[in-house]
Amino acid sequence: MIEEINHLNEEQLHKKILLKKGFMAALPIVLGYFPIAITYGVLAAQAGISLIELTAMSILVYAGAAQFMGVSMITVGAGSLEIIIATFVLNFRHFVMSLSFANRTRGLQAKWKVPLSLGLTDESFSIASLHTKEAEQTNGGYFYAALIISAYASWVIGSFLGGMLGDVIPATLSQSMGIALYAMFIGLLIPSVKKEIRYGYVAGLAMIFNYIFSYTFSIDQGWSIVCSTLLASLIGVFIIRGKTM
Amino acid sequence: MVFIIIGMSLVTMIPRFLPIFIIDRIPFPKWVNQWLDIIPYAALGALIFPGVLSVIPDKPWIGLTGAVIAVILAIVRANVIIVVLGSTLTVFLFLML
Structure with a gap:
């Protein structure tokens, strides 16, 4: 009891x-x-x-x-x-x-x-x-x-x-x-990158894609974030291949 | 107005909860699981840049400096709250100058 x-x-x-x-x-x-x-x-x-x-x-x-x-x-x-x-x-x-x-x-x-x-x-x-x-x-x-x-x-x-x-x-x-919210995203990303630099490469790729999509091709902000996130993480699968997730 | 609010609500809420049912019903191959697991890091990248440049729309360098301060604070293992406050204070000081 x-x-x-x-x-x-x-x-x-x-x-x-x-x-x-x-x-x-x-x-x-x-x-x-x-x-x-x-x-x-x-x-x-x-x-x-x-x-x-x-x-x-x-x-x-x-x-x-x-x-x-x-x-x-x-x-x-x-x-x-x-x-x-x-x-x-x-x-x-x-x-x-x-x-x-x-x-x-x-x-x-x-x-x-x-x-x-x-x-x-x-x-x-x-x-x-x-x-x-x-x-x-x-x-x-x-x-x-x-x-x-x-x-x-x-x-x-x-x-x-x-x-x-x-x-x-x-x-x-x-x-x-x-x-504030950008600083928060940075504060969340950096510790992960310190543990595994390849996450940093993925984030960096997403930044470059997002920049190119939104500035060079003037794609809508919404689609630009979706496309750059999907593309960078897909490439990330190959970058991180072999490592157990 | 009510139609706009309900409409905006539906097109926002449906994409948010639909994945719950997709995940439970469709078995993904391993590489798709890996892809989904890396998405948060890619999303963080896309959410940070180039958006951070438009914090003060006519002065992109202020947002950039605030971001650099946030990176430095995060590298020295400051708590996320400290990172946020330090970065905000930096932008505030630039605006006061």
């Missing part, structure tokens, strides 16, 4: 630890999303979108770049269908990311998979896919849930506050915070 209670407590404790770990891992995203979400709220309100609508967009769409694009297209009077198609193109990269994430977290319980996949963004995908050992643990879903919900909350709350209060962050500061 007592042993059983101890076991239960242990499991509760383990879940709590995983939740806390997930939240800590999300902290850079929370920090990075917040000022961008406020800016989105401000711009959307200026475009004449109501507070409820702009917050609903953050809750239901939850894709930063697409929401900024949506707002600017609404401002210039673009058609609804045009906006929806452009959103699809811009966000199609999440299909590729979700495919990779689902492949890396096959051990995760089925009930977690769909809700977690709905919260995948560039940022939560990057952090989640560099933490794959949590997926092997019992209750590993708690880690990813805490990670994804923290980021989501930051985005939704920030959008709402931006729409309601307007510019609460001084312009210079919010402009400076524009580098």
Whole structure:
């Protein structure tokens, strides 16, 4: 009896630890999303979108770049269908990311998979896919849930506050915070490259492809990221051949 | 407006959850699994560059310097939060100059 209670407590404790770990891992995203979400709220309100609508967009769409694009297209009077198609193109990269994430977290319980996949963004995908050992643990879903919900909350709350209060962050500061998510991507990439230089070659290739696609061929940002990611990682299979993954 | 929001939501959400069902139903050959496992590193590369140049759109060198500071901080094993704060502070100082 007592042993059983101890076991239960242990499991509760383990879940709590995983939740806390997930939240800590999300902290850079929370920090990075917040000022961008406020800016989105401000711009959307200026475009004449109501507070409820702009917050609903953050809750239901939850894709930063697409929401900024949506707002600017609404401002210039673009058609609804045009906006929806452009959103699809811009966000199609999440299909590729979700495919990779689902492949890396096959051990995760089925009930977690769909809700977690709905919260995948560039940022939560990057952090989640560099933490794959949590997926092997019992209750590993708690880690990813805490990670994804923290980021989501930051985005939704920030959008709402931006729409309601307007510019609460001084312009210079919010402009400076524009580098936060890039710095986070760098902070995630470098430790992996230090462990395995070939991951660095893959990332470098993706940068070159993305540069060429977006500048030389002026391909849409969405397709450019999808194509350069797929191409660089495909070449990466040959670069990394022979090494057990 | 409601139509736009629902439409944007559907075209964003469907590509996000569809892979869950694909992965469970279709067995991939080994090389496709390897390909999918390398995607995060390629995605990070594509997400960083050249996007980082447009942090301050008319001054790409500010974004580039912020990125270099982030790389240095990450190389000396600083926590990701420190990398983010250090890089942000760098850009902030450039804007104040």
